[in-house]
Amino acid sequence: MYANDFEYYRATSVAEAVELLVSNEGAEPMAGSHGLLPRMRTGEEAPPVLVDINGIDGLRSIEETEAGLSIGALTTHAEIARSELVQTHAPALAVAAQAVGDIQVRNGGSIGGNLAHGDPRADLPAAVLALGGSVSVTGPDGSSSIDATELFHGDFKTEVGDHEIVTAVEIPVAANTASTYVKYRNPLSGYPLIGVGTWVQTDDGGETIEAARVAATGNLVRSMRLEEVENALIGSAVDKSTIDAAVAEAAVDEELYRQDPQASAAYCNHLLAVRTAEALDTVLAIETN
Amino acid sequence: MSKQEITLSVNGATHELHVEPRTLLVTALREELGYTGANVGCETARCGACTVRVNGDAIKSCMQFAVQLDGAEIETVEGLAEDGNLAPLQAQFQAHHGLQCGFCTPGMLMTADTYLKDAENPSREEIREAIEGNLCRCTGYHNIVDAIEATLTEGAPTNE
Numbered sequence: 001m002y003a004n005d006f007e008y009y010r011a012t013s014v015a016e017a018v019e020l021l022v023s024n025e026g027a028e029p030m031a032g033s034h035g036l037l038p039r040m041r042t043g044e045e046a047p048p049v050l051v052d053i054n055g056i057d058g059l060r061s062i063e064e065t066e067a068g069l070s071i072g073a074l075t076t077h078a079e080i081a082r083s084e085l086v087q088t089h090a091p092a093l094a095v096a097a098q099a100v101g102d103i104q105v106r107n108g109g110s111i112g113g114n115l116a117h118g119d120p121r122a123d124l125p126a127a128v129l130a131l132g133g134s135v136s137v138t139g140p141d142g143s144s145s146i147d148a149t150e151l152f153h154g155d156f157k158t159e160v161g162d163h164e165i166v167t168a169v170e171i172p173v174a175a176n177t178a179s180t181y182v183k184y185r186n187p188l189s190g191y192p193l194i195g196v197g198t199w200v201q202t203d204d205g206g207e208t209i210e211a212a213r214v215a216a217t218g219n220l221v222r223s224m225r226l227e228e229v230e231n232a233l234i235g236s237a238v239d240k241s242t243i244d245a246a247v248a249e250a251a252v253d254e255e256l257y258r259q260d261p262q263a264s265a266a267y268c269n270h271l272l273a274v275r276t277a278e279a280l281d282t283v284l285a286i287e288t289n
Numbered sequence: 290m291s292k293q294e295i296t297l298s299v300n301g302a303t304h305e306l307h308v309e310p311r312t313l314l315v316t317a318l319r320e321e322l323g324y325t326g327a328n329v330g331c332e333t334a335r336c337g338a339c340t341v342r343v344n345g346d347a348i349k350s351c352m353q354f355a356v357q358l359d360g361a362e363i364e365t366v367e368g369l370a371e372d373g374n375l376a377p378l379q380a381q382f383q384a385h386h387g388l389q390c391g392f393c394t395p396g397m398l399m400t401a402d403t404y405l406k407d408a409e410n411p412s413r414e415e416i417r418e419a420i421e422g423n424l425c426r427c428t429g430y431h432n433i434v435d436a437i438e439a440t441l442t443e444g445a446p447t448n449e
């Protein structure tokens with residue numbers, strides 16, 4: 001099926017993009033189109049106006065800031081996956097970006113689009129949630145920041161306003177931390193059936209977990225933090241029994257899973273526990289047997 | 290909707306064309322400009338038959354609107370051969386029977402050619418991963434991996 005016909009505008013600045021969104025009823029920004037185009041093909045979306053933001057300078061970079069990393073919204077998954085800065089300071093994000101689709105898709109899709117799309121199956125949200133990230137947005141009233149925990153409403157809806165452009169993704173960086181992302185691919189779609197992002201911070205001796213964030217994505221209604229798992233980790237010793245106790249909490253209520261005849265909630269919860277264990281083994285560097 | 294005027298550089302030749310905004314890159318290449326190398330298989334970015342290079346990166350041309358690529362440098366399979374001679378990778382596909390029906394081949398070649406530009410001593414497993422976005426219904430992939438591996442180790446096929 002053809003995509004719907006639409007009016008096309010190319011913005012050369014964030015201000016111009018916002019202006020075009022405000023002045024055109026129903027207009028949507030377009031980055032890599034790898035999220036939009038498949039849905040326009042099936043008729044799930046039919047935006048009358050698309051504002052192409054690919055021509056905006058300065059949105060495609062990975063920079064170190066005082067707080068951590070700032071990643072421009074148009075940076076592609078492939079660029080993030082091969083960035084030494086991201087590999088070093090935000091490994092969960094590098095691993096998640098590398099887990100997206102295949103090389104052509106990683107060259108096509110952008111981090112801003114991946115997060116703003118609000119696809120509950122997307123990989124990057126679990127990494128950004130685990131890393132405590134946020135997105136910078138600019139709209140008619142100026143710029144602001146949206147914490148990742150506020151971002152994902154499920155069903156392709158996000159906290160990003162209709163007239164707002166995501167300009168960057170901010171990832172805080174701190175000492176004594178480790179993070180990773182573990183994906184169990186849906187063999188048909190390539191998207192995660194379950195993906196788990198994990199971040200931990202220990203004391204200087206590496207003996208006690210001082211802070212932890214764990215997030216899941218995939219067959220869920222939206223990408224989300226798993227607070228029970230986090231609570232089982234925080235304040236506990238870095239050892240196998242802590243991981244066991246945390247993994248025992250890695251389950252999500254049935255109504256938070258999407259209906260999927262091929263993957264029941266019980267099956268997904270099993271995958272969730274196994275991937276959480278794998279992720280925690282990696283970040284706490286504990287050998288399993 | 291009103292047509293847009295765009296400029297595409299394809300294999301070094303500059304083309305100006307008028308397209309509807311919803312025209313896919315692969316449609317513009319095939320139907321407007323006659324570059325029929327990129328094939329249309331799934332049209333959902335799964336099969337990779339439509340893979341071309343855009344500003345140096347392998348991309349599925351069914352997943353981009355042509356208007357998004359105004360001013361871009363596109364390379365298609367037609368640009369691989371030089372002076373009518375198959376490029377080493379193409380010759381290795383021939384030598385190793387890396388194709389049967391050939392439908393996947395243009396996309397497979399563009400993905401592999403892009404990968405080879407900075408691959409260092411990859412394992413067969415890594416080569417398979419590099420072409421995971423390209424499906425082949427005929428060969429079972431072994432011969433394709435052989436051809437890519439041979440291009441790395443010996444360049445063009447040596448005459449036997």
Ligand SMILES: Cc1cc2nc3c(=O)[nH]c(=O)nc-3n(C[C@H](O)[C@H](O)[C@H](O)COP(=O)(O)OP(=O)(O)OC[C@H]3O[C@@H](n4cnc5c(N)ncnc54)[C@H](O)[C@@H]3O)c2cc1C
Binds near residue numbers: 034037111121
């Ligand atoms: C075959 C295929 C396989 C895929 N596999 C995976 C996978 O395994 N895992 C995964 O996570 N993803 C996967 N994706 C999705 C893809 O990687 C992109 O992340 C996704 O398409 C969105 O990025 P985009 O740049 O293409 O955004 P677009 O498609 O251009 O936009 C998506 C949405 O976000 C909005 N938007 C985009 N950029 C901005 C911005 N800067 N500010 C505000 N709003 C914005 C648009 O208006 C639109 O609503 C796959 C896609 C395809 C086609």
Ligand code: FES
Binds near residue numbers: 338339351
């Ligand atoms: S036709 Fe583009 S990936 Fe199949």
Ligand code: FES
Binds near residue numbers: 392393424428
């Ligand atoms: S040779 Fe027929 S699909 Fe690959």
